[in-house]
Amino acid sequence: MIKRSPRIHVAADLRVGGDVVLPEGPARHVARVLRLGEGAALRLFDGAGLEASAVLVEASRKRVVARIESVAPGTAESPLAVHLGQAISKGDRMDYAIQKAVELGVAAITPLYTEHGDVRLKGEREAKKLAHWQAVAASACEQCGRAVVPAVNPPLALAEWLAGRDETLRLVLHPDSAGALAQQSAPASVALLIGPEGGLAEGEVVAAREAGFAPLCLGPRILRTETAPVVALSLLQYRFGDLDGNG
Structure with a gap:
């Protein structure tokens, strides 16, 4: 070895x-x-x-x-630019989501406040948590070989994040959808929205659809909020990025 x-x-x-x-x-x-x-x-x-x-x-x-x-x-960056909007979860679950997203080549991460989310951060507590998440991203880069540390942006309300999206392909995970990546042509960039443990509220799903997000189902099983980005990013990188060894 x-x-x-x-x-x-x-x-x-x-x-x-x-x-x-x-x-x-x-x-x-x-x-x-x-x-x-x-x-x-x-x-x-x-x-x-x-x-x-x-x-x-x-x-x-x-x-x-x-x-x-x-x-x-550096030579480990994915050709696919994915901006992950990840609902904030408690403790190690958020750290895990950020760490694995970085390993899977994400270009940017924005933690999101959602209706069913159980974490609310303000002032100094939010600043400390953001610094911690940025350190998690840098540590993940040390491990996985990336030379670019993806941005971990300050937390936003979901509506504010949706309003700023202009990626070519926009996807929201939704268990009741029939969306499939196989139907998509190769995008220049992707926005991926992952809801909290309790799922996005119906009004939030509607708002995402109105912002151009297509629903995506990852199969018959309900995934935890920290597992969903791992599966979704793996599929995106395999379909459009560099996980097939041809990137």
């Missing part, structure tokens, strides 16, 4: 020959958890599309510095 160099997200200017001082969290992980020393190889990515090979030139408890040896564009 080939041992892979650790991948670290750093919001830094990646230039050959330049030194990057790792932020506190990644530095602690490299020096204290992985126990890497000077001369160890690692991969850095800037979250905007660049990937770098680097070597540690300093690895102390107080400071970890990596020197860039080569820089190249």
Whole structure:
């Protein structure tokens, strides 16, 4: 089994020959958890599309510095741009939905307040939760090989999110529909709406339909709110993206 160099997200200017001082969290992980020393190889990515090979030139408890040896564009981005509108769910379920959506190549995620949703965030609590979700997305990129960290936008009311949609293909998951991806031609972009654990209210489904969203059923079983985006994104990426190995 080939041992892979650790991948670290750093919001830094990646230039050959330049030194990057790792932020506190990644530095602690490299020096204290992985126990890497000077001369160890690692991969850095800037979250905007660049990937770098680097070597540690300093690895102390107080400071970890990596020197860039080569820089190249990342190669793990999907050709299909999917904007996921995900109803906010409690605890680890939302983290799971974001993590797996990032692994499956999503381009952007907007957490949504819906009628049947049981989470309401305000002020500082919303800001902290957003920062946490953005960290989940960055961590997922470290694991899956993406060099672009998809945007996790501030939470919106569903109606506000619907009003801003202009994607070529717009889909809302609905168990009582007969929509099928096989009937769709390849889209330039996709908006995917996932409701909360209790499902979207009928008025919300109507509003989505009026905003150009086609209903999509994923089969005879009711999926949890954190499972639905995994299945839907897998199908979209297989049908229109790069999961078939031809992307």
